[in-house]
Amino acid sequence: TMAEFEMCPRCRAQYGDAADRRFHAQPLACPVCGPKVTLLDNRGTQIEIDSDRAISRTAHLLLEGKILAIKGIGGFHLAVNALDGKAVELLRKRKRREAKPFAMMAGRLDTIERYAAVDWAAQRLLTSPAAPIVLLPKKYPNEIASSVANGTNCFGFMLPYAPLHYLLFAEPGIDVLVLTSANLSDEPLICDNDAALEQLGDVADFFLMHNRPVYRQVDDSVIHLINGKPALLRRSRGYVPEPILNPTPAVKEIFAAGADLKNTFCFAKGHHYLLSEHIGDLENPAVYRHYIRSIDHLAALFEIKPQVIVHDLHPTYFSTQFAQNYAKQAGIPTMSIQHHWAHAAAVITEYGIQDEVIALVADGTGYGTDDAIWGCECLVCSLTQMRRFGHLDYYPLAGGDAASVEAIRPILGLFKTAGIVLPEDILTAIEPDLQKVHIITRQIEQEFATVPASSLGRVFDAVAALVKLGSQNHFEAQLPMALEAVADPDETGFYPIRLRHTPEGSVVWTIGSVLAGLLEDIRKGHDASVMSARFHRSTGQALLEFAALARQQTGLNRVVLSGGVFCNRYLTNYLIGILQNSGFDVFLSRRVPANDGCIALGQAAIANETLKLRK
Template sequence: MVVRVSVRVGGVVQGVGFRPFVYALAVRLGLNGHVGNDVAGVFAEVEGQPSAVEEFLIALHEEAPPLAVVDEVSVREIASLGETGFRIVPSPDGGHAATLVSADSATCEDCLRDLHDPGDRRYRYPFINCTNCGPRFTIVRSVPYDRPSTTMASFPLCPDCEREYHDPADRRFHAQPVCCPACGPRLELTDVPGDPVESTVELLHGGAVVAIKGLGGYHLAVDAGQEAAASRLRGRKHREDKPFAVMVPDLAAARELCEVDEVAERMLGGRRRPIVLLPRLDGGAIAPSVAPGNRRLGVMVPYTPLHHLLMEAFGGPIVLTSGNVSDEPIVYRDEEVRARLAGIADAFLTHDREIHIRTDDSIVRPFRGRAQVQRRSRGYVPEPVTVHREFSRQVLACGAELKNTFCLAKDKHAFLSHHIGDLENFETLESFTSGIEHFAGLFDIKPEVVAHDLHPEYLSTKYAKELTGVELVGVQHHHAHIASCLADNGRDGPVLGVAFDGTGYGTDGTIWGGEFLLANLSGFDRVAHFAPVPMPGGTAAIKQPWRMALSYLGTDDPVALDVFRRNEGAWETVASLARKGLNSPMTSSAGRLFDAVAALLGVRDAVNYEGQAAIELEQIADPGEEGGYRAEITGGERLVVHGRDLVLAAAGDLRAGVAVPAIAARFHNGVADVVTRTCRRLREATQVTTVALSGGVFQNLLLLERTVDALTDNGFEVLTHSRVPANDGGISLGQAVIAGRA
């Protein structure tokens, strides 16, 4: 008896060697038929003995290639054709795109062996790849994923590569970026003679700043052990304090610098190769200017053949940071790199393979046995976040202003974008709008509903409101944070959502940021919040945290505190603004509360990047300190948390001569305590026993650990982020799932 079935496979099944896998599987099982790509994924027809067909269908799931993600396999029995042989058929034109596109993937072990084999024709070739590794998303122009639809289209295959490409027994069978020194991209160190890799290594050892073209854009590199080089890069890039990431040759080198547990090892060595934030070890050979005053270091290992060659030749860690001036998007176009990085880089290590879409490095950290994404970009995007309920309509969510991402959604897939950045200049806005257009084309999404933040001045909001023929859904910022955490964990709610961040437009027109919401995906009630205080000078208070110290301390007795002495010249003027309510909007922001304490303790009176004061406050806190401050909770149906109590307690300890690290820790413990006590009172009123933690403040690892411990000890189930960031980079996912219910 012979049967024939039509099979359709959905998921990440293009550009990952799925067709050659199906071919080899069918041949092994003695099946006849064909396989191909189209805009919806992979299609196949197989004919043979029923037992062999059944084994074939099981193997589609269980033996799929390393980079494949099989979401579904649909099977339909059809008439037998008596066909003999099995073949890969050309991709048809037309139809609605429904396939998924793989993220860029780190060089596989097989290609690394070829790279280091003097007898291999790709020996030391910096663009070596196969079906199991290499560029994907950053070179894809459209689907189906075939070479003509990528930026490799301009590199015709040489006879040897052509033979491999068409040989079903070869690892590069239908590998779209396949190439070699005879036919592929070429590496060039501009204006410097000799071998590009060796010359780049010499420049780095000599203290130069080198711009290096990667998968998703240009990086800036210096020797991480040279203080003068790291300091020079800071000055040229106008990045005064924010830590740099470093690349090390391998896992052994990472262990010399940081604590690397099993989770961190999987993250460092996996196919995604993000920057991993790890606890630093004493004595690591890293210049002070690389990550000043930070107990953690962002570490990554090579993820392209070029990186492997560079790191093997260099031998030690290098700084590898985004190729841009601070606050601008990463440079990725060859024609603009010299103009935009001319004042920063001394040399340019580049190549002629075009990057179609800019993509920054992703950032993750280990947290309680799993990876917690802090910035979701290269290696993750555009693979979707799968949600547990289908979207009834196609959705575009435009995200927030800072750390922007957008999200396009249909079926059970939420296509969260790469990291766009802060929507505060034309270049970033252009990246936002072109990215939406690219994703919509790749995944054939025509939004019927467009979600946006309530803040009327956000560029993402203005973009949404200029669209026509769609339903607009305004989503409150902190509700989006909690919805994002729910979607991240496959939940609907209700939960007690604790959303702590710096700024979010409230439904009452004030600035929220220390919120307790009774929330699900359909709506929310603001059941508690931090007591609002003035922000003297508005946005000036974000850039100058001492103004928030003034706001919380008042003007009754500031004279005994150094924060007053350091800012005495402006103190009374700013205090007058606060008293009169002039340019001093009210805020419940937890982020501004952290700013106040940071300024009070002399950590930071003015910041150079968003969240700096709170980050540095966490860094100085004594993790062994168990004491904590207590804040009063008042109110009835809506509770009010009096954050000023924490500031006054810190000021009292400061006057009493308590060490600053102990005070910083007691403040963190006090915040964790008041979150727990507030949730306990809300549990009594609502009977809800699950808490979701979201917002940028919960990227503070000390606060997150203390809060999760305290809530768990008090019988709560606690949801935290894993697949998407807790900060505004996850907002668009929350907006999307809320709009999907509208």
Template sequence: MQSKSSIGDQVGDQPGAASSRRRLLVRGVVQGVGFRPYVHQLAQRYRLAGFVQNTATGVVIEIEGEQPALAAFVAALPVEGPPLMRVDGMEQEDLPTLGGVEFVIRESDASGDAFALVPTDACVCAACLAEIHDQGNRRFGYAFTNCTHCGPRYSIIEDVPYDRPLTTMRGFAMCASCQSEYEDPSDRRFHAQPNACPVCGPRLELVHGGNPQQRCEGLSSPEILAEAARALLEGKIVAWKGLGGFQLACDAGNAAAVRLLRERKHRLEKPFAVMVANAAAARSLGECDEAEVTLLTSPQRPIVLLERREGAGHLADEVCFGIPVAGVMLPSTPMHDLLFAEVMRQRGADVPLVMTSGNLSEEPIAIDNDAALRSLAEIADVFVLHDRPIHTRVDDSVARIVEGSPMLLRRARGYAPEPLWLGLGDAEVLACGGEQKNTFCLTRKGWGLMSQHLGDLENLETMAFFEETLERMQRLFHVSPRAVVHDLHPGYMSTHFAKRWACERGMQAIGVQHHHAHIAACMAEHRLTGEVLGVAWDGTGYGEDGTIWGGEFLVSGLVGFQRAAHLRPVLLAGGDTAVREPWRIALAYLQDAFGEVPEDLAWRPGASSSAFETVKTMLQRRINTIPTSSAGRLFDAVASLTGLRHTVAFEGQAAMLLEGSSASAIHPAYSFALEECAGAATQVDLRPMIREIAGDRRLNVTPAIIAARFHATMVDVITEICLRLRSSTGLDRVCLGGGCFQNVTLLRGCRSALEQQGFHIYWPQRVPANDGGLALGQAAVALARIAAGL
């Protein structure tokens, strides 16, 4: 194999080769990732003249030299390069030669039709980690060390092009040493916009909680981190200003500390994420194969869901509360890494730390120092602050490995605002998403630009976060929507916002059915056109008939869909109360299957006799009830029938326990029936299954076997309906969508069974299957309808 220099010598020394000049416009993630110095080095390798320049539309390169060298440069450009680079397109144009002899890096140009892809925040790289642990390095122990390959991006950018004056680092004037690095194209920190060192960069500050807060003046960064580590090991709670917002930390092995954090944060049972020092520590907590290690150590550093290792005693029970998976992540910033090093120095062992969002439950994470001191004063004992402003709050992403590939469950830090190519026309729209796990999506020049995870739109604070992020992304990507898209649910805050926004601007408002959006999101991610069979299973989605859908089989394109089949509806007694109390849904299924709860059924939901009788009456007389075909509510009902959980403290808790309890051995499915109705959707009748579950309960069959048989039944239902629809439509592509397909047992079972029958299976991976992916589907539907003139 030739070395780079020898290849360049050979190309550049070919006699008689004609000179040419070419202009390249490179689009993708090519700003703020070390792309320009890479281009400079590549041009030197091939002895080319010209320039490279950041613009608001992408990176412009003009190269001049002998034709073989130009061809070699163009071929190598998208293939090699810095680790965070991603080239999505490259336009080429031949130009007259100018006879230049130098290749230069020009200053950025912000003029023109601005649209450039903004890089995501990236975890600290290995080279920077080596520096902060090297006592001879000038950045030894420095918590804000970064280079062109790592560090903050999206969280500090205020506008494009991505240059220091347009970031929150503009207030930190670089010292001579940092400036020299910044200006040297051969240096790893050439044009690293957050470049800093202990002399000129951001600094840590320690504040003890309480009233009034006590600021600790004059402490060095190592002393601050040592104090924070000491507080954690003493069972205290530390509020920590991270990359995209505040985090709350405590010793994950200290049950009392975890309980205290739950009480103060008002987060009673929902699992906490845990941060550990390295991949070896992650393996001690959960089953971790090569794909999971790769995801844990990726530049995105998401929280990765791992199957908890049998007998792992490193976590207090209060961290996961019986959920068999643990959310584990590795340090993403130099601050985190230095903290773990200090904990190791003081304790002499790895200590897993709870690392959860710095907020009260369901509110946006805090990003401002003074606001955090006020809002988190009743939670944290110690605050570790710094003076680098956060422009955009970004929570941690959540993912897991399914069938060997990453599947995002929450798309935020490290992934947002990375765009997805839709290729459905240049129309600019705003898709507002749903109510839970909200994200929105803007479109521009064929791209889908999804926001980071914003949260549940159930309070004014989160709605303000939505509007604030929308204003910033419109400015950042220079988007002026001509239409706004919303869910059909009339009660969603996102729906109210969309209609008001459209009315104020005199633009079109487009309603998209919830489950159609789920399937469209999967189609858009995988760039599928035409029609597919869509299986959309989730908890709640407003149907076109005004009822609550959730167990849907669609024949779907992007423009429209047909509801081909669905689960037989049962009644929700008390609306949202039934969501919090799955025993109510179990009672509805029992009454639907038997007409009455069998006297000999060993099922005691723990509700008071009066409440139980009231709900029975509500169901019998259809008082304050609404029909639902929801698959999510079915999972909850079966969790109650097996005795696993009758009430829930957070969304999905019962279903997670049901999946986690399912026996790994193969067990036969339960029975079900299909009700064909002329001119109407087929109904999946699960009353036979409910009767058989009741029979298993009478025989004291374990919850693990009932759960396994239930999951097998759900796979059989999906397979049978897809077979029937293929027979009638000829379609053999199946898209899976909706929160139920975060259930890995269900997803794997469906993929295996359907592929054995010759289907091509697609499921969401780059965007969440849950409502966090709705906005992408809404945007795709709107673009398709606009392109079709509808």
């Protein structure tokens, strides 16, 4: 906000002159009346108070390998020289971010082109007013420090979008910077000067800050290209609060609480669905407080007083509990929406589809209507009804949240369900602690602290571990990202696919044949790149078979894709291709993320259409 910066006479004259290009330009200011930039050390001592010298000194410090906290438009970033491996490693250590890739900023498009492949679509995104982080294929060899983005075949790049960025990159020697959110891992972005000094004093060596208050912190948006077209991974700065169109006005004002991971929330009012910016993971208390503040802010901004509250089916989600308490205090009704139906509904809403569709939804976890953990689903649904047509065969998942970290847990459950004995040498390569393996095995056998799951995300974890790409997720989806990164684009094989019909009338993918084929390739000594590609292609073929069987039964030809698994470019590009070759019309989340960042939109849309039927 510029509220506290009163214009000097010269700026006020330009502001009031209808012939001047700065006529009624809200952020109008100059060095006399505008914000001031200051450089401080991590004890809060001022090093430079002259703005030009502060920026110049910052550039020198970055080239010396120092870590800088730099205040932008939406909050602070942590910056280091991306070509300096020691500086990047030090940032990882201090930020407690062991492996997750860092985003980077370059001053010019041609600089990015030296390090990554930039096609016409990517160029348009990078140079757009939204200025998102764009995931781009790496070029080899390159001078970027290897620790910037290990375990992935992409770099995340953005171009300057704030005046301070442009001034910094105009300094000699500043080529490419790591520019990552200034927070401790999983906490909200810091935007206040005093809070930055207090919380980041052990992380940053110096602080380049200004005295313009950041009214609302907001993360950078992240986007990648699927089938040559943009698809958002994180919808935030530059894209929010642009609404999603609702063709017919909402009958009541609705608040949708979203999911617990990668949370966004959504309001429905009139012809608009107002989806929030990326909030984060609600299990973190600071993120949860930010969630509540953000709800109040957006409701006040658009003058919304919810008449209906919508939440996930999961009874212990923080978002569910918040929604129920909110509704109880306000005396208004609630609705619960199944997680994967909300995923599908988000795509249906994005494209304005009116009829039923076949929905392929694949992710890590989502609470099912049968109290199991769903995660590889073929649904036949619209915004008013949903039927589960098919799914990955259930396997026992032991250990609660630990199952999304330790690949040994889904491995043991999958192989038990398949009736395949895993050779001990493969087992111990993944988990050397045989006593731990024995405990997990007993858990599964005795059905203690286990849950039946159809999670495809955990299958990706298992396969990555089996082909020796790691045994744990140190950050969300680390193993699946590593598996995608090594997949051979020229491989044409896949493992046998088995789908069976159950007595209850659903279709189940029994993955044992895929696991058996994978084990045979491991015994033959095939490279991880071959096995990864075959697994990705097998998964695509299984999902295609689901869609084909659903079309055969229903006559439907539209397929929507959603869920975190479809953030995987290799799988999604392949699946879209084979679905289209089979005559399907395919719709993928693009304006909203395929991951749980879309859940709130789907919840709001289902509630809205359901209320219309009840009217």
